[in-house]
Every structure is written in C-alpha cells, then in structure tokens.
Amino acid sequence: MPTQLILALDVPSRDVARPLLRQLSGSLPWVKVGLQMFTAYGPDWVKEVADQGFNVFLDLKLHDIPNTVAKSVESLSALPIGMLTLHTAGGRVMMAAAREAQLATKPHLQLLGVTVLTSMDATGLGEIGCGEDAAAQVSRLAHLGSASGLTGFVCSPLEVGMLSQSLPAGTQLVTPGVRPVGADVGDQSRIMTPGDAARAGSTHIVVGRPILKAPDPAAAAHAIMAELEAAG
Numbered sequence: 008m009p010t011q012l013i014l015a016l017d018v019p020s021r022d023v024a025r026p027l028l029r030q031l032s033g034s035l036p037w038v039k040v041g042l043q044m045f046t047a048y049g050p051d052w053v054k055e056v057a058d059q060g061f062n063v064f065l066d067l068k069l070h071d072i073p074n075t076v077a078k079s080v081e082s083l084s085a086l087p088i089g090m091l092t093l094h095t096a097g098g099r100v101m102m103a104a105a106r107e108a109q110l111a112t113k114p115h116l117q118l119l120g121v122t123v124l125t126s127m128d129a130t131g132l133g134e135i136g137c138g139e140d141a142a143a144q145v146s147r148l149a150h151l152g153s154a155s156g157l158t159g160f161v162c163s164p165l166e167v168g169m170l171s172q173s174l175p176a177g178t179q180l181v182t183p184g185v186r187p188v189g190a191d192v193g194d195q196s197r198i199m200t201p202g203d204a205a206r207a208g209s210t211h212i213v214v215g216r217p218i219l220k221a222p223d224p225a226a227a228a229h230a231i232m233a234e235l236e237a238a239g
C-alpha cells in the first residue's frame with residue numbers, strides 16, 4: 008500500500024480546523040488529534056473528526072507507570088480511534104501492560120511506540136544523559152518495544168530503513184519530521200521530504216505546519232499525497 012498521509016491538525020480552535028476538514032473529507036485518510044486540540048476539546052473533538060469520515064490518530068504520548076498507562080488505554084479504547092501513541096521510554100513493563108489492555112479492549116487499535124522525538128539531535132540526546140546517537144537509541148527503543156508486543160513505532164524517516172530490515176514484517180513505521188522541498192524546518196531536526204520518506208519505507212508520514220501554514224492548506228495536502236503516490 009502506498010505511504011499514507013496523516014495530517015497533524017495542530018490548530019488553536021475548532022473554527023480553524025473545521026473548514027479544512029470539510030475540504031479534505033474524502034481524500035485525506037488520517038487526521039492526528041494531538042495535545043493542543045485534545046486538551047482544549049477532549050473526546051468530543053475526536054468523535055467529531057471521526058464523524059467526518061477520517062481515521063483518527065490520537066497522539067497523547069502516554070508516559071507513566073504501567074498501571075496508569077494501561078488504565079488510560081482502557082479508557083481511550085472507548086473512542087473512535089485507529090492509532091494511539093505511548094513513549095517507549097516508559098519501558099518494557101509499561102509497554103507490555105499497555106499492549107495487554109489494548110488487546111483486551113480494542114484489538115484493532117494500532118498502538119505506536121514513540122522512540123526518539125524527531126526534534127532531538129545528538130546534542131539534545133546528550134543533555135538528557137543519552138550518549139548514543141539518535142539512530143542507535145531509536146533502534147534500542149523500537150526493539151525493546153517490539154519485544155514488549157508493540158507492532159508500530161514513531162521515528163524519523165532517517166531511521167526507517169534500518170528498522171524495516173530488523174523488525175518483524177508488517178511493523179508500522181510512522182514518521183513525522185517530514186518537510187517538502189523548501190518548507191520551513193521549524194523545530195524538527197531529523198527530516199526528509201515526503202517522497203524520500205515513502206521510498207525509505209514509512210508506512211505513514213505525519214505532516215502539520217507545512218500544510219497548515221501553506222497559503223492553500225488543502226492544495227498543500229493534495230500535493231503531498233501526489234508526491235507519496237508517485238513514490239509508491
């Protein structure tokens with residue numbers, strides 16, 4: 008299947024989001040609801056996005072003790088979501104507890120383990136006490152996640168080639184840190200273009216500001232989907 012686009016709908020209000028969703032309904036497969044909109048509007052917003060026909064990726068990056076994360080997964084399983092993130096840095100027991108809760112409550116929900124944030128570079132990793140370079144740390148966390156039962160990960164497109172060769176076939180590799188040629192990099196560090204991310208093996212790419220800040224966001228989203236199609 009060609010690499011799918013996930014729009015990171017990081018906007019300040021529903022009034023900003025709704026017209027764009029109307030324009031992209033029927034063509035865009037996935038919408039990511041992240042902390043900005045979920046903290047403002049909660050589950051109602053997730054339901055509204057799903058009601059428009061989009062698959063919803065709920066990106067809350069859960070990171071807590073195993074019991075708290077597992078109970079949160081159980082609560083969130085009631086929502087119409089297809090993907091949900093947790094931090095692999097929470098460790099083996101936490102990931103296994105989350106996976107067990109997900110399988111028991113919502114078997115088709117794709118749990119995604121976030122590895123090393125795409126905003127982090129070697130300096131940032133060193134500052135938090137991680138002496139390894141990003142690729143080595145991503146590999147360590149993704150393999151720990153896989154051994155804990157996870158079947159999907161968030162990483163930068165730079166690490167996708169390495170992971171797709173060493174993780175079980177069918178593992179979902181979702182990559183933010185994607186910038187079309189000429190787009191502002193912003194706070195991202197480890198980046199690739201949509202076409203290169205697709206050719207590297209990303210199953211999904213996550214793009215926010217290059218679409219949201221474009222003069223015509225719907226046209227920008229369509230251009231990225233065309234680039235993915237051409238690469239696939």
Ligand SMILES: O=C(O)c1cc(=O)[nH]c(=O)n1[C@@H]1O[C@H](COP(=O)(O)O)[C@@H](O)[C@H]1O
Nearest residue numbers: 015041066123124125161183213214215216
């Ligand atoms: O889990 C994520 O989606 C995520 C992980 C990561 O390592 N880096 C990352 O940028 N993201 C998210 O992906 C989106 C990227 O947005 P833009 O940088 O605006 O394209 C944001 O919503 C981030 O929260």
